[in-house]
Amino acid sequence: MARYRGPRLRIVRRLGELPGLSRKSPRKNYPPGQHGQARKKKTEYAVRLEEKQKLRFNYGLTEKKLLRYVKKARRAGGSTGLVLLQLLEMRLDNTIFRLGFGPTIPSARQAVNHGHITVNGRVVSIPSYQCRPGDVIGVRDRDASKKLIEANLEFPGLANVPSHLELDKAKMEAKVNSVIEREWIALNVNELLVVEYYSRQA
CATH class of the missing domain: 3.10.290.10 (RNA-binding S4 domain)
Incomplete structure (x- = not known):
């Protein structure tokens, strides 16, 4: 799948603030679409997927590239989530x-x-x-x-x-x-859920 070139605010409304993707703030604070305001409770998988999508859209990566970074972070040793964020930030x-x-x-x-x-x-x-x-x-x-x-x-x-x-x-x-420290990473993301998402995919 190619890099995302569609409406950016649509993604911001769905996933929350993504400083790397857009400087604009949406006027509506609920997800887009017909059922945006009537969303049910998210499953565990949906929560993990959302965290992964935050990384993907904020840093402008394809699924294949993000998976490559996750594998590289696993091989590096230490906390996979932190190493992943550092690789993306650097x-x-x-x-x-x-x-x-x-x-x-x-x-x-x-x-x-x-x-x-x-x-x-x-x-x-x-x-x-x-x-x-x-x-x-x-x-x-x-x-x-x-x-x-x-x-x-x-x-x-x-x-x-x-x-x-x-x-x-x-x-x-x-x-x-x-190398950047965790507190300076501007994106509000739970990197452990991203690692969990990919460990369950494998």
């Missing part, structure tokens, strides 16, 4: 979004795809690139790139830059100091 498109270089993750992904972003002085156009401690993320030295990022920095998606990133707004450059 993606280049998400790091660009957290720095304020893009108002949402889809727009940050587009900035990366179009070659506006550099990592350690080299242009990287792969949104899934895993940022590592010590990486220096910058803006490509050309007018179009600088104008785009300057405009985005005026109205960043999230107010605060996480503690693992160090941003120099004047130079439009940032350094990754460490």
